[in-house]
Amino acid sequence: MAETKSCDTELKTAFPSIVQRDTTQREFSHFFVAKDLLPTIARHLHTQPGLHGRLALLWAVDNRPARNTYELHYLFTLEPSHRWVLLSTELAKDDRVFPSITPHIHAAQWYEREIRDMFGLIPQGHPDLRRLVRHEHWPQGAHPLKKDFPWDRALGRQQGEHRFHRIEGEGVFEVPVGPIHAGIIEPGHFRFSVAGEPIMQLELHHFWTHRGVEKLFEQQPLAAAVPLAERVSGDTTFGHSLAYCQAVESLRHLDVPRRGRYLRSLFLELERLHNHLGDVGAICNDTAYALPHAHCSRMKEQIMQLNDRLTGSRFLRGLNRVGGVALDLTAAQLAEIAAEIDRMEQDFSELESIIAHNASLIDRLEATGVLTERTAWDHAVVGVVGRASGLDQDLRRDRPFAAYDELSVKVVHYRYGDVRARMRVRMDEIHESMRLIREIRLRIPQGPVAVESSPRAQAGEWALSAVEGWRGEILYMVMAGDNETIQRCKVRDPSFVNWPAIQWAVIGNIIPDFPLINKSFNLSYAGNDL
Amino acid sequence: MFRILKKSLKTGVATGRHPQATQSSEPLTPEAHKKASAFNRSLAIREVDTGSCNACEVEMNALTNPVYDAERFGIHIAASPRHADALVVTGPVTVNMARALKDVYKQTPDPKLVIALGDCAIDCGAFKGSYAVTGPVDRHIPVDVRIPGCPPRPADILKALTDIQERP
Structure with missing residues (x-):
């Protein structure tokens, strides 16, 4: 708490003009700053040794119908304390230009280009103003997240071609x-x-699967948008729906019962398990080592069949709802999970020793696709990729959600940042997930699994929520509108911040190693493109 | 070496250890059967994602795992549309992917089948009406077979694909 105060006072002393706003969320400070001062304060937060702020999210809101302004919000996570600091600013009336922070904070580059595409606001001083989400054939002036852009408007087509950065020279x-x-x-x-x-x-050059997810959220009532969140990135169905539900729950001031929170942790670990198992096999397969791939995809299938038996969905769809989870598990079902996990731990450990003794595989993985800690930090990389590059961060430990405040999570991280490190992070996390599932089974309390959500959310209020999905940090910002509608929903899959980093991890490697490196990142296109 | 042998012996045969298909996809039209008869019992498939949430891709990938092992029925995933007999299309066809889908269709040699996989490909699913969606698939290219589900289970996909190979 002392640290909290000191960080707030330090900012207020350094920048007397900023205004602190009240927040109800824990470990969270909110400051309102003038637009021109923004790059300086953002830079201060990012570079000051005691603060060490990582840009976690940057989003805009078209608030013209209510206040005739655009709002911009910059969310920083202070690494030592894991505290959130939010800087907000407003663009008045016809002002469509905001100062870019990208020259100092590299991680902002895609966010600012995204804001330009979706809102038509211009990040002044941004080194790369090409289109990002809008491909070149989108007509001029089509900025879908502006409130006066109809959600179902048919886009026309214009001529245009993407300009790639060219390297020229002999050969x-x-x-x-x-x-x-x-x-x-x-x-x-x-x-x-x-x-x-x-x-x-x-x-x-991504964003081919852009489906207009954020605009679609705005057409839905708060309680009914869970299925859409589940379909942001199919392999992270549970992570996304959990992040969305948590945001709505904090808007409505709901407390999920303990048993519900334990079940959420359980399902999240099951999702982590089947994805990590698949990834370990797929990394081996990309070196043409088919045996672990066959075993891992068999184990992945077993977990997905287990999901299906327990919940009726292989992807854990339809489980989360605002206020808790939709179904309870019996003691017999929990025992079935534990038995399956015990068998699989043995199974996977045997496979691990086969993999570890294959010198030619290890030779191929070591020193391939190195993402240095510095580059990872500059891009604000999260999740498995970050932990393989020495960034010791995991929301399950740092900002506990669901039942993780009562479960201790051992976070693994490696320093090398190569394909092998990313595979080892996954292997260690498989064991940790199995341990967590066993612990959840032992500690899960009795009681209801959901609360009825009666309180209504106030129009204009918003809430942030963060979930450590299997890929990494999933962030949702949900802002309520009139009559339980959604005014704005910002979705950030970990892929969105990790994709640019891959451009640096491949430099100096040979093209045949690219599929391997790409697999070791295993990022979602759908979650990135929205 | 012994580790590997031991592991294989201990694991046994995984193939076929899955629940049976439950959901019946709509019956195949006679035209689709006629088209498919050219391939006899083998089917080379090119999978095209036109904006799915990637759950359908996960299930397509599951078809190649040892449990479903679609290869044993002569179902083969081709790396290029030019080697394909059938296109499996997932997703609601986004504005950015519409042209790529048409290109792929043109590149696939005749005779060819188009299989729309999942609710999004059939009627745009959760993304219906969005400014960024132009679909469904049959607005762009003719569709012969539809496999509904969000996503369909691998057993259902496998059943639908093997139905195509049946003689009418």
Whole structure:
């Protein structure tokens, strides 16, 4: 608490003009700042040694119908204390320009381009003002998240071509890959510049699966948008629906019963388990080592079948609802989970020792696709990728949600930042998830699993929520509108911050290693593109 | 070496250890059967994601795991549309993917089948009406087979695919 006060007072002493606002959320400070001062304060938060702020989220709100302004919000997580600091500013009336913080805080680059595309606001001083979400064939002036843009408007088409960064010189050539790839994967475009074998530059051109998710949220009532959250990124169904439900619950001041919170943790760990198992196998498969892939995909299938038996959905769909979870598990079902987990831990440990003794595999994984701690920090990378590059962060421990305040989570992290480190983080987390599931079974209290959500959310109020999904930190900002509608819902999948970092991890590697590196990141295209 | 042998012996045969298909997809039209008869019992599939949430991709991938092992029925995932007999299309066809879908369709040699996989591909599902969605799939290319579900279970997909191979 002392630390909390000191950070707030320090900011107020350094910048006397900022205004602190009251918040109800814990470990959270909110400041209102003038637009021109914003880059200086953001830089102070980011670089000051005692603060060490990581840009966690940047979002805009079109508040013209109510107050004739656009709002911009910059959320920082202070790394030593895991405290949230939110800086907010307003653009009055016809002002459509805001100062870019990208020159000092690299992690803001995609957020600011996204705001430009979705709201038509211009980040002044941004080094790269090309379109990001809007592909070049979108007509001029189409900014979907503006309130006067109809959600179901048919977009026209104009001529246009994306300008890639070009490297020129003798022997330099470009390799375009995608949007449709060779495997069963989502669409995305990668443009490599190579001279001989090593990659000199990789540029991503994504957002092919942009479905207008954030605009669709605004068409839904607060309580009915859970199915949409489940479909932001299918493999993270439970993580996304949990983050959404938590945000709405804090808007309505609901306390989820303890048993409900324990079940949420249980399901979140099951989701982590089947995805991590699949990833370990897939990383091996991309080195043409098919045996672990066969075993891992078998184990993944077992967990998904277990999900299906328990809940009727292989992806744990339809489980979360505002106020808790939709179904309870019997003692017999919990015992079934524990038995399955015990068998699988044995199964997976045997496989692990086979993998660890394969020298040619380890040789291929070590020192491939290195993401240094510095680059990871600059891009504000989260989750598995961050932990493999030495960033010791995990929301389950740092900002406990669901039942994690009563469960102790051991967070693993490695310093090397290569493919092997990312695989080892996953392997260790598989064991940790299994341990957590057993602990949950022993400690789960009796009682109801959900509360009825009677209180109504106040129009204009908003809440943030954070969940450590299997990929990393999932953030939701939900702002209530009139009559239980959604005024704005900002969704941030961990993929959105981790994608740009892959461009740096591949430099100097050969193109045949790219699928391997990409697999070790295993980012979602749907969650990124929204 | 012994570790690997021991592991394989201990694991046994995983193939077929899955619940039976429950959901019946709509019966195949005679035209679709006629088209499919050209491929005899083998089917090379190219999967195209036109904006799905990736759950359908997870289930398509599951078809290649040892439990479902679709290869044993002659169902093969091709890396290029030019090697494909059938396109499996998922997702509601976003504005950004519409052109790519048409390109892929053109690149696939005739005769070809188009299979719309999942609710999004059939009627845009949760994303119906959005400014960024132009679908469903049959607005852009002719669809022969529809497999509903959000997402359909692998057993259901496998059943629908093997139905295609049946003689009428």
